[in-house]
Amino acid sequence: MEKNAEHTHVHRDDEGDKLGMWLFIFTELLLFGMLFLVYAVYRYRNPVAFQLGGEELDVFLGTLNTVLLLVSSATVAMSISAIQKGLKKHALVFLGITLLIAVVFLVNKYFEWGAKIEYGFYPGGEALLELGHGTILFFGLYYVMTGIHALHILIGIGLFIYVFQQIRADKIHSTDYIWLENTGLYWHLVDLIWIFLFPLFYLIH
């Protein structure tokens, strides 16, 4: 959608941009996919420790975060609908809500992690190293997987801020909204990953 200063032809190809985004999403899927693979292998080998590890986690916080992410996914989608209809105000409001939820999600994560770390339950931490191998693996994976997920949330927040600005400046509008659409796709991906992280870490015993 952006043209190249050196090039005379102005070529905008929303469909191409979207395809690019999807391809990027595929790489992300496999990136997390491999983490799930590691998880699957270790869960298979240490069923009891993983079960006990799961019980250490706060189901309430997990559920809350899940619902939050789902809502935020819906609001981005609605913001896209809004921009398509040309309702700039609505789009901004929905986007604002999404942004807010993303931040709240991170704050929750901060408290969740913080509590664990206080007990020494962090990689290389004393309390953790005293526990069995399976538990070390469980918490190692817990930190790595939710950590990388949180990193994606951070990137998402960055994107939202950028897109928000662009909508306000009317750079994104009802006939040119591919940035918003792609950001939305990205955010759904983040949600998609969490949909699996949540039961794997918090629910199944």
Add this chain to the structure above:
Amino acid sequence: MISGASTFVEGVNDAFLFIMGVSFFFLIGITVTIIIFLVRYNSKKNPKPTQVKDSVGLEITWTIIPLILVMGMFYYGYVGWIPMKRPPDEGLVVTANARMWSFSFRYENGRVSDKLYVPKDTAVIINLNALDVLHSFYIPAFRIKEDMVPGLANNRTWFEATKTGTYNIFCAEYCGLQHSYMISEVVVMEPEEFWEWYEDPDAMVEEIPDDADPVVLGRQIVERQGCVACHSLDGTTVVGPTFKGRFGETITVITDGEEREVVYDEEYVRRSIYDPDYDITVGFRAGQMLSYEGEISEQEIEFIVEFLKSLNE
């Protein structure tokens, strides 16, 4: 192929010969075809190309034939390999311990040796035990190779030697600095000879003649246990500090994260061997050297100390 001396050799060689046979047939066949084309159809001789139509039949043929042939290769490979995975229930059991950068072999009766001694025509089951990183137990003449993985359950291999003689054992998995010197030997003996060696009580506890020179004994231990892979005798630094000129000195070590001075005495040497991570010599890393508790006796340490002292001169 190289000389073979185990029951696996035939299966492996068969697979090898089959694959090589097919490969050479195609390699030579295709190369000759290409050369013929080069001669016949070069632009001087054949200035006008003739376009030919694709032939589906031909394409299917040259898909199916290689497919059948590779399935043959797969089959031979599988058949030659299956006995390697199925150790018999009965047999001589030996535990192979691997650490950076030496092998040692422990027999069921407690006998320890740095070479692998085995009887001919008897199944030998080797339990593989890696103490630090990955190593790989490779005997080319027997056609066996199996990685030694720390923490892996049921990590073992087996063979039945068919010829007496001495053959190389290599470490085939890269394991650090002296990987290329992680070599040992397997000695295949006639069964009677082997059992004699195995049960010889004198050979079990290595007999120390009263008049033996402790310095010489110490040197033997240090060489046999593979200490010299990391500790030089000439003052150079390899992986650990040199042995030369250290004994009796006051040195700086790190204990529990604190620097302190200790005297390099017998006590220090014993602690370094049994609990190497207790004191870390400044400039070196913990975790490199593993404890030799159970492998080196108190008495042997005395000899090592004598040997270390002798390096001061």
Add this chain to the structure above:
Amino acid sequence: MSESTKSNHESFLEYKGKYRGILGWILSTDHKRIGLLYLYTMLVFFSVAAILGLLMKIQLIAPGHTIMGPATYNAMFTMHGIIMIFIIVVPGLPAVFGNFFLPLMIGAKDVAFPKLNLASWWIYVIGILIVLTSQFMGDGPPDTGWTFYAPYSFQTPANIVPALVGAFVLGFSSILTGINFVVTIHRLRAPGMKWLKMPLFPWTLYATAWIQILATPVIGITLLLTVMERTLGVGIFDPALGGDPILYQHLFWIYSHPAVYIMILPGMGVISEILPVFSRKRIYGYKAIVLSSLAIAFVGYFVWGHHMFTSGMSGRALFAFSFLTFLVAIPSAIKVFNWVATMYKGSLIFQTPFFWAVSFVFVFMIGGFSGLTLGSLATNVHLHDTHFVVAHFHFIVFGGTGFSFLAALHYWFPKMFGRMFDASWANMGWLIFFAGFLALYLPMFYLGIMGMPRRYYDYLPEFHGANILSSLGAILMIGGALIIIVNLVRSSRYGEKTNDKNPWGGKTLEWQADTPPTLENWEDIPEVTEKPYEYK
């Protein structure tokens, strides 16, 4: 904008954009300049890694300590492997010739995301720099081999983290290039170019790009986990913390096996371009070649375990992986037969690119057949981690990707530089190089069969003979390489100028563009009506 309109008729080498001089190159989003940037970068690092290879061979000329100790040797094959794999052959053909010729061959003005394309090159350079810092910082250069196997990579004091991070960054660059190419091929084909009218090199780039997209994240996360394990003490692969070192190998090869097809597929594409042109014949079995490329890409994803036959995996896994490995050999076989059939009744023109292409087919067969030997369970147990493997992959990586790279370089040279190379020097270089190549790597097969393990800096005296031959071969080959490189570099500056659009008589679109191409490749996007390679 006005200045670039003016530059429309100048070649891409000459036009003046917003920036001048070197900045006009390293900030240019023109796919052709980016292709050349990659070429120059690779040339530099290829030379570095080749010299490392030569030094290793000199060390191995005799048993014992000849010119270096074990620490240096270990660091050298690690760096040699990392540079050759992650910096040269994985990006290799797509980044250089894909960038330069993909848009030309499908009749586009540029790739889909020109800025992203430039960013990929920058990321690539940053990745290289990070890898290089590992050589000079702190605790000594990495000594793990390019495979970084756990748990040694956690225990060695050497400076592993920058190498891992660097390789991770390089992977990023690779993914972005892949995304760019897929979108370009989907969206920017010239009018009339149906999928089955697309030339074969773009087809292989398409298959390759998909592997880049779907496999590279695997190595990314693996390297990242290793970094976290080393720096933060997270337990993932370390057996001391309950991890399974074999899982590391799984993850590593889930990427690195598909990666070998990233390396070879574009090479096969190049050969499929060159052979028809120099035979003046339509390619034989176009559809079969296309299908086999896609099949290699797909099946190649599920055979990674053949690198781990002795790792302690379960027997069933060995069985499955060996079986799948043999399946993946079939598409390669189809291609070889099609290439040979293309020459049948042609009118073969003996020029340098053709020599490279034909010698490619020969060495590729040897490499491929040795791959079959390794894919079979019984023989693999004996040959794994010996010099047989080293010979296999040099034959197929260097002989395959390397030869096709050189073939491509000679084939497209006039189009890229608007000058001709000196053919007699080029042919002589090829001959010496080819002879040296065989002398260098054939003895390694023998060494492997005799049982000489790889990554050995020293060896038993019984392996001496073949090693001498091999080392001498390396010296001969470097001689050939010098002739080739000097000839090409010289010709790119002083060679005979040519504006001939189509010196070889090719039928694909890039030969309809100017020589060298203008900034935007075409004044009017060409219309495609025929299949490629329609010789009459």
Add this chain to the structure above:
Amino acid sequence: MSQEKPHISSYRSHVFVLAALIVLTGISVAVTTLELGRLDTLVAMLIAGAKAGIVLVWFMHLKFDNKLYTIFTVLVIVVFLLVLYVTFFDYSYR
């Protein structure tokens, strides 16, 4: 732009989808208290899979977009599942 008119989803449809997702989340949480034993994991994964499908089809617009994306997505998921499957050839039989 050569593409045809984009499909615009209504706010209401998004709310419905969201409601479905939240209900499924609730079920998933509730099911864990049932002590299903080994089935537990299976059920949780099935529910998560259903949720993921909903997100893909409606939120990510697969239903309305070019079918190409659907094909690719399915292909990618198949590749991933096959990799997982093949890996377990090792772990299930060790």
